[in-house]
Amino acid sequence: MPSSLAESDASQTLNASALTQLRSDIIACRLMPNERLRVEALRERYGMGASPIREALMRLEAEGLVELEQNKGFRVSEVSRENLLDLMNTRIEIESIALRWSLEKGGVEWEANLLSAFHRLSRQSKIDPANTAAISEAWSKEHADFHTALVSACGAPTLLSIRSRLFEQAERYVALSIMSSSPLRDDVTEHKQLMRAALNRDVDKTLDLNRMHITRTLDKVAVALEASKAHVDPRMMNRKTLK
Amino acid sequence: MPSSLAESDASQTLNASALTQLRSDIIACRLMPNERLRVEALRERYGMGASPIREALMRLEAEGLVELEQNKGFRVSEVSRENLLDLMNTRIEIESIALRWSLEKGGVEWEANLLSAFHRLSRQSKIDPANTAAISEAWSKEHADFHTALVSACGAPTLLSIRSRLFEQAERYVALSIMSSSPLRDDVTEHKQLMRAALNRDVDKTLDLNRMHITRTLDKVAVALEASKAHVDPRMMNRKTLK
DNA sequence: ATCAAATAAATTTTCGGCAATCGATTGACG
DNA sequence: CGTCAATCGATTGCCGAAAATTTATTTGAT
Structure with a gap:
């Protein structure tokens, strides 16, 4: 299939x-x-x-x-705690730059777009009716769109493409953590705060909120990752025991 | 051949x-x-x-x-003034983060490595005896190594790989500018200052110097790019003239 | 029994050729 | 004279099979 x-x-x-x-x-x-x-x-x-x-x-x-x-x-690609930390730390910094520039340059168009993206996200159910062990694919799409909308006015295509690559990598870790434990957190509020701060052009607050948003995900994923580590390492151990 | x-x-x-x-x-x-x-x-x-x-x-x-x-x-890939600016601005920010972390975390090993890289760079002739219209390939190698050495202690592989990708893209623009006008600037001094500031763990100064280093290159390349724009656009204009 | 060389199986990597697609040119027709 | 459709050459994109390499298994000597 x-x-x-x-x-x-x-x-x-x-x-x-x-x-x-x-x-x-x-x-x-x-x-x-x-x-x-x-x-x-x-x-x-x-x-x-x-x-x-x-x-x-x-x-x-x-x-x-x-x-x-x-x-x-x-x-x-392998996943690991170190890679997760590396990825998230890098992502925080990159998004911070993109956000700063976006808040500086964003116009009415950007504001409208952001509001629209938030609305779509807030009306989309996070859970997938078909597969309860996974996040709704539609929600993922809206979620990605929302975060993209935040930085979209940054004016640096290169930076944006780097950002989305990191975002994708992070999504993989999230998917992984969902599979083991899924106390889906409510992040509508978080996203709303983020949007508010951005629309108010409060750079410091936006950056802080974004950092916390990412960190919170990181922590959750890190726990799930550690838990799943209990599973057997898929390396083969087919060498015959010596003497 | x-x-x-x-x-x-x-x-x-x-x-x-x-x-x-x-x-x-x-x-x-x-x-x-x-x-x-x-x-x-x-x-x-x-x-x-x-x-x-x-x-x-x-x-x-x-x-x-x-x-x-x-x-x-x-x-x-096409080159353009906008892409050049985008690239360089992004690069400045990314290298700033990497430098900051590297200065925080770098140990004796890192210092030794940096000194060694600088020495090799300073003893390498920039001009290629074989091809005067190009930069010595050996110099390019040492130059890249030096800048890599600066950020090497940053501890974030993801960020480092992004950095080197941007560095490579910038190298292409430099190569392009060399081909048209080549008043090779002496940058041994610049590199030395950069190293000194880094070894002194003076974050602000290092970041400033690095920013200036990149900006200076940018300006030079931008001029050369503008100049070469006078050349014919390689788009074919083989449509027959109307009427 | 142990280890190493030799063989066999599985898998990756590469090649040459064929079908699908694009761009330009030509020719028919309004 | 200009527009549109058909055609042709060049080029991309793809497949199936061959070559090269790794991995697993067997064999043989100590």
Whole structure:
């Protein structure tokens, strides 16, 4: 059974389709961290040849979602406490810059857009009726859109693209933490405060709130990650015991 | 004639070799901005099949050095004044964070490494005896190493990888500016000051110097870019004149 | 039994060729 | 004369199979 809801629309290259689906599957942890990505398996999963898949994997390697080892193939990037901390700390700083610039430059258009994004987010249920063990895909979309709207007026495309890459990586950790423990926190309030501060052009407050928003996620994910570490390490231990 | 000095060493995947050579050729502007990258031509240039080349190109697209348009193939990323400004502004902020953390955390090891990198850089001639229209490749290497040494203790791999990606993109603009006008500035002094401030753990001064270092490059490149804009736009104008 | 070399299986990586697509040119028609 | 449709060449994108490499298994010597 094909995995992703995002069915490849018409007139896209298989390459692009593979890229979208793979990225989506990795971020949602339908392909688990450290899982080996055998081309034959993916070939079957997505119903296409090896070339578009390898190309997509190379692309994802640059994005940091996939790792490649010479002649040993691809695997989904490993997760770890250190990587999580690294990622979140970096993300906080990057978003801070983007937010600062966005608050400086944002006009009416930006304000309207932000309000609109918040409204859509607040009306979207976080829980997925179909799959209670996962966050609603629609909510994820609106959530991402809201945070994008916050920084969208920053005027530095390079910075924005870096930001969204980090955001995606963080989403993977969140997906992971949902799978183990899911006391879904209510973050409508958080988002509202964030928006208010931004609209008031209160840079310090916005940055603080954003930092707290990220930190709170980080803590939750870190706990879940530590808990799931109790599971067996997937390294094979098939060497026969000595004497 | 194969282009890059960096001959693909033994036992590397063709894929990896293509990646290295392509990146090097693009950064050095041996493949010019906006130039179309036909696979057949690259196939011949690097002496390999289409697959490893396409894979490398996809990788480079994620890095921002190459652009892909559906069914129309790849081209080297466009350069522009806006992109240059965007790039440099982003780079300043990112390096500022990395520097701050590096100065906080750097130990003796880091200091030693930095001194060593500076020494190597200061003893390396900037001009290439073989090709006076280009910067010595050895110098570029030492220069990159020096700046990497400055931030190396920052402790955030994610941030460092972002930094080096931006650094590479900037190198391309520098290469471009060298080709048109080359009043090579003496930057040994600048680098020395930068190192001194860093070793003294003077965060503000280090950040300022770094900002100025980048800005100075930016200005020089911006002028050269504007000048070269007088050249004909490589867009074909083969439509017959009307009436 | 232990270890190492040798073989076999599995998987990655690469190639050559074919189908789909785009851009330009040509020719028919209003 | 200009517009639109059909055609052709060039180029991309894709597949299936071959080559190279790693991993697992067997064999043989000590």
